[in-house]
Amino acid sequence: MNKITGKMIFKPAFEYIDNGIEHGVLSPFETKETILKKGEQIAPGFKPLDCDIRFLKDVPVKMRDGITVYTDIFLPVTEEKVPTLIAWSPYGKSAGTAPRYVGLFNMLGMRNAWGSGLTKFEAPDPAYWVQHGYAVCNPDARGIANSEGDTTMIGSQEAEDCYDLIEWLAAQDWSNQKTxxxxxxxLAFSQWFIAAGQPPHLTCxxxxxxxxxxxxDLAYIGGIPDPNFLHRLQINHVSATGAKREDMVAEMEAYPLANCDLWEDKVADVSKITVPAYIVASYSNTLHTMGTFRSWRSISSSEKWLRIHDTQEWPDYYATESTEELRKFFDYYLLGKQNSWKKTPTVQYSILDFHGGNRxxxxxxxxxxxxxxxxxxxxSGRTRTLQLTPNENELPLRYFPEALPCRVSFQTVFDKDTTFIGYPKVKLFMEVENADDMDVFVWVQKIDKLGNVLSEFVVPNRNAALQDFTQDGASALRYKGPSGRLRASARHLDPKLSTDEVPACSFDRVEKLSPKEIVALDIVLSPIGMTYYAGETLRVMISSKDEIGSVMPGTPGCIPNNKGVHILYTGGKYASYLQMPLMK
Known part of the structure; x- marks a missing residue:
């Protein structure tokens, strides 16, 4: 195994229940080849297959250290050599019909009919891609199900394993050597790590x-520990071989700062990526937006495209229009089709308005x-407004984390239609009484002419249960505006990464606050594409709690550690401000 595994903390993996239900109807282990026939339905409610599919099941692939992982491969029934699409993740390779994913997509309003049931969670649907001349490879990563070894999570071990899988695929007699x-x-963030390793046969x-x-982006957003979503991810680490699994929650406690080998291994060096890249992003995904835009800015590929949509990643990824555009990209680079892909605009973006008029x-x-x-x-602490010039005299505002309201806010009403596109941030001058640290949360809202706070569902379902889940959480399903957060003791800016437009903290030290010390907090907010119409209000809220809430239903958000009194300075030499990317 990779040397970084010596720094990891391992626990027993969860039991793999191989009953043909828990992990999908195709999960029982058997190395074999078969033909799935056109018109066949993998499970009730899923789309019948549009063509015959050659199905290679539980194919063993040996990694560089001798362990074997198993993969499913779906192929066209043809003598022609074909390229391969790879879906790398710890999610079960046959779990497209697993009850947990069926239930999730039903809850979102997508239902089963969007796919064939052959689809690995969050992956390309083999039924579609095989019909268009592609192979689809769904591996069980190291330690998952029947694959050997111990499971690691995010970083160079996964990148090395997929490197080996890519090179193995390119050598198969049915492969055109493009992947x-x-x-x-x-399945997106694994790509940053894998592509940075530059496998010779990775095409795009x-x-x-x-x-x-x-x-x-995950464990310590803004320097504030958030183990709950990690707990949710790690329950996918199931093994039929008695494997161990990396426990990132335990690693959070053992390694609280970012400047150690373990966390540095979990930063993808996207500057090493040179293959063509078609990157898809949104403003609304509170887990993925920051990392996706950061990668777009830093990737070295000379041929790169960015598309910013206005929904949630799953309905967008599987939408017919999105799939057809993605196929045009793959057709150009993997099948050599001389289509119009190279005329695709470098950036395609959205502007939201929370009224159903998104562009x-x-x-x-x-x-x-x-x-x-x-x-x-x-x-302005005096008027609680946002102004183009700071007040001459400084005025501190106090709010109380252990009482209501536990926040302060500022507003501006636009007298004409105003659009913001780009990277917002705040610079806050703050002090804390009766404590030596504080967790600060920032939220930029849009308020209509009647004073109603606006938001927008980004999944098809809007029923009462989704209203319940998203009122105080499930932020990846309902967009409420740009947000950010920072623990004051983690405020030190990284001189190599940070810019005025996009501040970035180093998270390599703890600088507690002294009594009466006023500190500057540069807090990056998620990117925005938003129009405020004449008469509408922009409100920026500074709070002691996570007003946006958790990422997904059923998972608690981070738990702030706030006490004492928070003091925000405005005006004079401590003129706190919101910086917005205004379209001229």
Missing amino acids: ALSGTSY ISPTEGLQDAYR TGLTAETFPPKESELQRYYM
Whole structure:
């Protein structure tokens, strides 16, 4: 195994229940080849197959250290050599019909009919891609199900394993020696790591919304520990071989700062990625947005495209229009088709308005567009407004984390339609009484002419249960506006990564606050594409609690550690402000 595994903390993997139900109807282990016939239905409610599919099941592939992983491969019934799409994740390779995923997509309003049931969670649907001349490879990663070894999570071990899988695939007699990576979420952020390893036969990638830095984007967002979603991810580490699994929650406690080998191994060096990349992002995904845009800015590929949609990653990834555009990208690079892909605009972006009037497919050469300029809105403690110039005299505002209201806010009403596209941030001058640290949460809202706070569901379902889940959480399913957070003791900016437009903290030290010490907090907010119409209000809220809430239903959000009194300074030499990317 990779040497970094010596730094990891391992626990027993969860039991793999191989009953043909828990992990999908195709899960029982058997190395074999069969033909899935056109018109066959894998499970009730799923789409019948559109063509015959050659199905290679539980194929053994040996890694460089001698352990064997097993993969399913779906192929066209043809003598022609074909390219391969790879879906790398710890999610079961046959779990497309697993009750947990069927239930999830039903809850979101997608239902089963969007796919064939052959689809690995968050991965390309083999039924579609095989029909169009592609192989689809769904591996069980190291330690998952019947694959040997111990499971690791995010980083170079997974990257090395997929490197070996890619090179094995390219050597198969049915392969045209071209491969690509595709998928959303885990299947997107694994792509940053795998492509950075530069496998010789990796032709191109298409990450749809995935984090890039496990410390900053997952475990310690803003330096505030958030183990709950990690708990949720790790229950997927199931083994039929008695494997162990990396426990990142335990590692959070053992390694609280980012400057150690373990966390540095979980930062994808996307500057090493040179293959063509078609990157898909949204403003609304509170888990993936920051990492996706950061990777877009830093990737070295000379041929790269960015598309920013206005929904959630799963309904967008499987939508017919999105799939057809993705196929045009893959057809060009993997099948050599001389289509119109190279005429695709470098950036396609969306502008949201929370009234059902979103504009999508807008084009630019860069993100943000060249017409976007940074505009500071200074916070006035006297009027609680946002102003273009700071007040001459400083005025501190106090709020109380252990009482209500536990926040302060500032507003501006626009007298004409105003659009923001790009990277917002806040710079806050703050002090804490009767404590030596504070967790600060920031939320930029849109308020209509009647004073109602606006938001937007990004999944098809809007029923009462989704209302319940998303009122105080499930932020990946209902977009409420840009947000950010920071623990004050983690405020030190990384001089190599940080810019005025996009501040970035180093998270390599703890700098507690002294009594009466006023500190500057530069807090990056999620990217925005939003129009405020004349008469509407922008409100920026500074709070002692996570107002946006958890990422997904049933999973608690982070738990702030706030006591004492928070003091926000405005005006004078401590002129706190909101910086917004204003379209001129």
